Amino acid sequence: MRRAPAVALAIVILSVLLSPLGRELFVGDETKYSQVVREMRAGSFVVPTLEGTPFTHKPPLHFWMMAALTYVFGVYSIWPFVLPSLLAFFLLLSLMWRAWGPVAAFVCGTCLLIWGAAQTARMDVAFAALLALAAFFIYRSRGALTVAAGVATGIAFLIKGPMAPVITLCLFAFEAIRLRRRPVLRDLLGLLPMLVIPLLWLVPAILIGGEAFWREIFYKQTVGRAVNAWVHKAPPWFYIVRAPATLAPWFFVFVAALRFHRDEKARFAINAVLAVLVPYTLLSSKLDVYMITLLPAVAVLIGRYVEIAAEDVWGKRAAYVTLALLGLIGVAGFFVKLEGEDATLLSLPSVRGLFIVLIAASVAGLFFARRSLLQAVLAVGLVPVLALSYAMTVLMPIANEQASGRPLVRTLVAQNALPEQIGLYVCPHLWTRGMPPALWSARHYDAAEMNVVAPAVIVTRRKNAHEIDLNGYRKVGELRMIGKWFDVYRR
Numbered sequence: 001m002r003r004a005p006a007v008a009l010a011i012v013i014l015s016v017l018l019s020p021l022g023r024e025l026f027v028g029d030e031t032k033y034s035q036v037v038r039e040m041r042a043g044s045f046v047v048p049t050l051e052g053t054p055f056t057h058k059p060p061l062h063f064w065m066m067a068a069l070t071y072v073f074g075v076y077s078i079w080p081f082v083l084p085s086l087l088a089f090f091l092l093l094s095l096m097w098r099a100w101g102p103v104a105a106f107v108c109g110t111c112l113l114i115w116g117a118a119q120t121a122r123m124d125v126a127f128a129a130l131l132a133l134a135a136f137f138i139y140r141s142r143g144a145l146t147v148a149a150g151v152a153t154g155i156a157f158l159i160k161g162p163m164a165p166v167i168t169l170c171l172f173a174f175e176a177i178r179l180r181r182r183p184v185l186r187d188l189l190g191l192l193p194m195l196v197i198p199l200l201w202l203v204p205a206i207l208i209g210g211e212a213f214w215r216e217i218f219y220k221q222t223v224g225r226a227v228n229a230w231v232h233k234a235p236p237w238f239y240i241v242r243a244p245a246t247l248a249p250w251f252f253v254f255v256a257a258l259r260f261h262r263d264e265k266a267r268f269a270i271n272a273v274l275a276v277l278v279p280y281t282l283l284s285s286k287l288d289v290y291m292i293t294l295l296p297a298v299a300v301l302i303g304r305y306v307e308i309a310a311e312d313v314w315g316k317r318a319a320y321v322t323l324a325l326l327g328l329i330g331v332a333g334f335f336v337k338l339e340g341e342d343a344t345l346l347s348l349p350s351v352r353g354l355f356i357v358l359i360a361a362s363v364a365g366l367f368f369a370r371r372s373l374l375q376a377v378l379a380v381g382l383v384p385v386l387a388l389s390y391a392m393t394v395l396m397p398i399a400n401e402q403a404s405g406r407p408l409v410r411t412l413v414a415q416n417a418l419p420e421q422i423g424l425y426v427c428p429h430l431w432t433r434g435m436p437p438a439l440w441s442a443r444h445y446d447a448a449e450m451n452v453v454a455p456a457v458i459v460t461r462r463k464n465a466h467e468i469d470l471n472g473y474r475k476v477g478e479l480r481m482i483g484k485w486f487d488v489y490r491r
Contacts, residue, residue, distance in 0.1 A: 004374065004375070004378060005102035005103055005105075005106050005374075005378065006102060008106055008378045008381065008382055009093065009097075009102065009105055009106045009109060011382065011385070011386075012106065012109040012110055012115070012381070012382075012385055013090065013093070013109070015115075015385050015386075015388075015389045015392075016086060016089060016115065016118045016119050017086070018389055018392045018393055019119045019392040019396065020078050020079065020082045020086075020119065022392075022393070022396040022397070022400075023078065023119075023392075023396050023399065023400060023404075024078070024400045024404035024405070024406055024431070024432050024433060025078065025081060025121060025404060025405070025431045025432075026120075026399075026403045026404050026482075027403060027404060027405055027428040027481055027482045028428070028482070029121070029122060030081065030120060030121040030122070030431075031404075031405055031428050031429040031430070031431045032050065032428075032429050033063065033066070033081065033121050034075075034081065034121070034429060034431040035050055035051070035429040035430075035431075035440070036048050036049070036050050036055050036063055037063055037066050037067045037070060037075070037080070037081075038075060038440055039051075039052070040060075040063055040064075040067045041067055041070065041075070045060075045064075045067075046060070046201070046204055046205050046208050047205050047208050047209045047213060048060050048063050051443070051444050054209055054212075054213050054216060056213070056216045056217050058123065058159075058160060058161065059157065059158045059159065059160065059161055059198070059201065060158070060201060060205075061155070061158035061159050061201075062084060062123035062126065062159055062160075065084045066080050066081055066084060066121065067080075068080075069081075069083055069084075075437070076431070076432070076433055076434060076435055076437070077433070078433065081121035082119060082120065082121060084123070084126060085117060085118050085119065085120055085121070085122060085123070085124075085125045085126065086118055086119070088118070088125040088126035088128075088129045089109070089114070089118035089125050089129075091129055092108065092114075092125065092128065092129035092132060092296065093105045093108060093109050095129065095132060095133055095136065096108045096109075096132070096296060096299060096300075096303075099136045100265075100299070100300045100303055100304075101303050101304075101307065102303075103302070103303040103306045103307070103374070103377065104299045104300050104302070104303025104304070105299070105303075106377075106378070106381055107250060107298070107299035107302045107303055107377065107381060108295060108296050108299035109381075110249070110250075110380075110381030110382070110384070110385055111247070111248075111250060111292075111295040111298070111299065112248045112249065112384060112388075113246060113248075113288070113289065113291065113292045113295060114128065114292055114295050115385060115388075116388075117289070117292060119392075122289075123159050123160055124160070124289055124292045124293075125292065126156075126159050127156050127159045127160040127164070127292075127293060128292045128293045128295065128296060129296075130152045130153070130155055130156035130159065130164070131152070131153065131156050131164060131167055131168065131293055132296040132297075133149075133152040134148075134149040134150075134152040134153045134156070134168050134171075135149075135168075135171055135272050135275075135296075135297070137149035137152065138168075138171060138172060138175060139175075139268050142179065142181070143172070143175040143176055143178075143179045143181045144184075144186065144187060144190075145168075145169075145172045145183075145187040145188075145189075145190030145191070146189075146190055147189050147190055147192070147193060149168060149190050150168075150189070150190035150191060150192060150193035150194045151193045151197070153165050153167075153168040153193070153194045154193040154194045154195075154196065154197030154198060155197060157194065157197065157198040158197060158198055158201060162198075163279065163280075164194075165194045166279050167275050167276055167279065167293060168194070168275075170274070170275035170276075170278060170279055171271060171272055171275035172187070172190075174271040174274060174275055175268070175271055178267060178268075178271060202217075234284075234286040236281050236282075238281070238286045239277060239280065239281060239286070239291060242288060245288065246288050246291040247291075247295070247298060248384070249322050249326065249380050249381065249383070249384050250298060250299075250302060250322075250380065250381075251322075252318035252319075252321050252322050253302055253305075253315060253318045253319060253322065253377065253380060254298055254301065254302060255318065256305070256312070256314045256315045256317075256318040257301050257302045257304075257305035257315070258270075258301070259312075259314065260304070260305050260308060260309055263304055263308060265300065265301075265304045266301050266304050266305070268300075269297045269298070269300040269301035269304065270297075270301065272294070272296075272297035272300070273294045273297045273298060273301070275294075276290075276291065276293045276294035276297070277291075277294060302377070306373055306374055306377055309373070310372065310373050310374065311372075311373065312373060315373045315376065315377075316369065316370075316372075316373055316376045319369050319373075319376035319377065319379060319380045320366065320369065320376070322380050323362050323365045323366050323369065323379060323380060323383060324362070324366070326358060326361075326362045326365075326383055326384060326387075327358070327359050327362030327363060327366075329358060330354075330355040330356070330357075330358035330359035330362065330387075331355070331359060333346075333352070333354070333355035333358075334352070334355055341480065342483075345398065345402075348398070350394050350395055350398070351395065351398070353390065353394065354387060354390055354391050354394075354395065357386065357387050357390045358383070358384075358387040361382075361383040361386050361387055362383055364379075364383075365379035365380070365382070365383040366379070402480075402481070402482070402483075403481070403482055404432065404481075405428050405429070405430055405431055405432055405481065406432045407479040407480070407481055408427065408428060408430065408459065408479060408481060408486065409430055409431075409432045409435050409439065411459070411477055411479050411488055412430075412439060412442065412457070412459070413436065413439070414477075415457050415476075415477075415488070415490065417456050417457045419438050419439050419440075419441045419442045420441065420442075420443075421455050421456035421457060422442040422443070422455055422456070422457045422458075422459070423442075423443060423444075423445050423450055423453060423455035423457065423458045423459075424442060424443065424444045424445070424458075424459050424460075425444070425445060425446075425447070425450055425458060425459070425460040425461070425464065425465075425467075425468055426460060426461040426463075426464040427444065427459050427460065427461060427486065428481065428482075429444070430442060443455075447467045447468050450468045450469075451468060451469045454472075454491070455491075456490065456491050457488065457489070457490050457491075458470070458473060458488070458489040458490075459486055459487070459488050459489075460486065460487060460489070461484060461485075461486050462478075462484070462485040462486060462487050463484070463485075465487060470489055472491055473489035473490060473491055474489065474490060475487055475488065475489055476488050476489065476490045
């Protein structure tokens with residue numbers, strides 16, 4: 001069984017390469033990021049823009065990487081957008097293997113939030129990998145804030161923003177308390193790269209973007225997200241209640257592992273979990289995806305648990321419960337009642353095949369998990385990955401029609417209008433493989449602009465159509481994306 005974690009991890013690594021072979025960018029952040037990259041190639045390198053307006057939601061490093069890769073693969077290839085996350089996933093697993101062992105690496109790679117995000121254009125896995133590296137440097141130095149930890153944190157800042165130093169400094173503080181270690185002057189050296197590296201971009205960006213850019217960065221995206229509930233408002237217990245989903249499929253095994261919290265590595269891992277959980281809980285802005293950053297620490301705790309408590313019966317019971325629940329989810333898929341198009345999709349043989357795969361894998365996992373805690377852990381990780389790998393291959397054409405901008409692009413091409421004559425209102429940004437390159441210049445307008453410009457073709461989300469003046473237009477089509485209806489109008 002010594003080779004089992006390595007074989008299982010190899011399966012996990014291969015599984016994340018399946019979806020890029022056939023999928024489109026999905027509507028939402030991914031298509032939005034594609035627009036940022038296109039505008040970056042057009043000249044907005046230092047200050048990224050979206051529809052000509054500074055895009056202040058994220059720092060630019062992730063976009064720089066994607067933009068650079070478009071010169072190798074092209075703008076309408078999936079690879080420039082997913083390769084940064086895939087590479088971050090591989091580097092994260094390599095770090096986990098070398099620093100914490102094969103079981104921790106396997107658990108980390110099969111955390112569904114990490115596994116899924118690794119196949120997307122999002123920057124969350126790179127952010128988590130850099131902060132996991134900073135955490136390892138702090139652990140190796142017995143709680144010191146090393147320059148190496150500061151460098152990793154500073155780069156993470158350029159990936160996703162100021163929560164990077166907050167998380168690292170929280171871990172540093174919690175470790176100082178645990179180890180009864182007083183900070184020394186040398187620890188200040190670790191702060192320098194956390195400040196200097198972001199300033200290498202932020203100073204020229206402010207000089208170019210001006211006071212309006214600075215106000216947007218500081219007051220809205222930093223202070224505003226921390227103290228104002230203008231987005232994602234949720235109570236303080238939000239992440240605790242949602243832990244079974246955000247830690248999936250490892251929640252029950254994680255609870256069992258907490259019983260061995262007095263081990264040195266386990267204590268460090270718990271502090272690393274708290275270093276993410278506490279500051280994000282204090283923020284008014286809350287999303288499940290923010291918890292990706294604590295999943296490597298969860299994996300360290302479970303990995304250590306398997307090492308020191310190989311015969312613990314509670315861990316095996318936790319695995320049995322998880323596998324049984326996965327099987328029940330598969331069974332429930334045959335009894336869920338939906339309406340309209342969703343009911344039609346659910347009845348497709350290929351979709352029902354997913355439920356069959358999940359049931360069969362869960363049963364096989366329960367049988368495999370009987371012998372040891374290690375085998376139980378491997379089963380818990382592999383069962384959902386295998387079922388989702390089926391979905392990534394067999395169901396990807398359905399997902400592309402439901403979740404990508406392919407229906408919208410197809411509709412606009414059929415209208416045979418110049419991109420300058422197309423107006424998009426409350427619509428996704430445009431990206432599909434092989435999309436006519438000129439189409440990306442189709443403009444998004446707000447209500448006031450739309451009423452002034454009066455383009456020849458308008459696509460609007462049906463729910464928001466009443467907000468614009470459609471007098472003189474006739475409805476010529478409709479389409480459905482991400483469960484929402486959009487209408488097409490023409491003068």
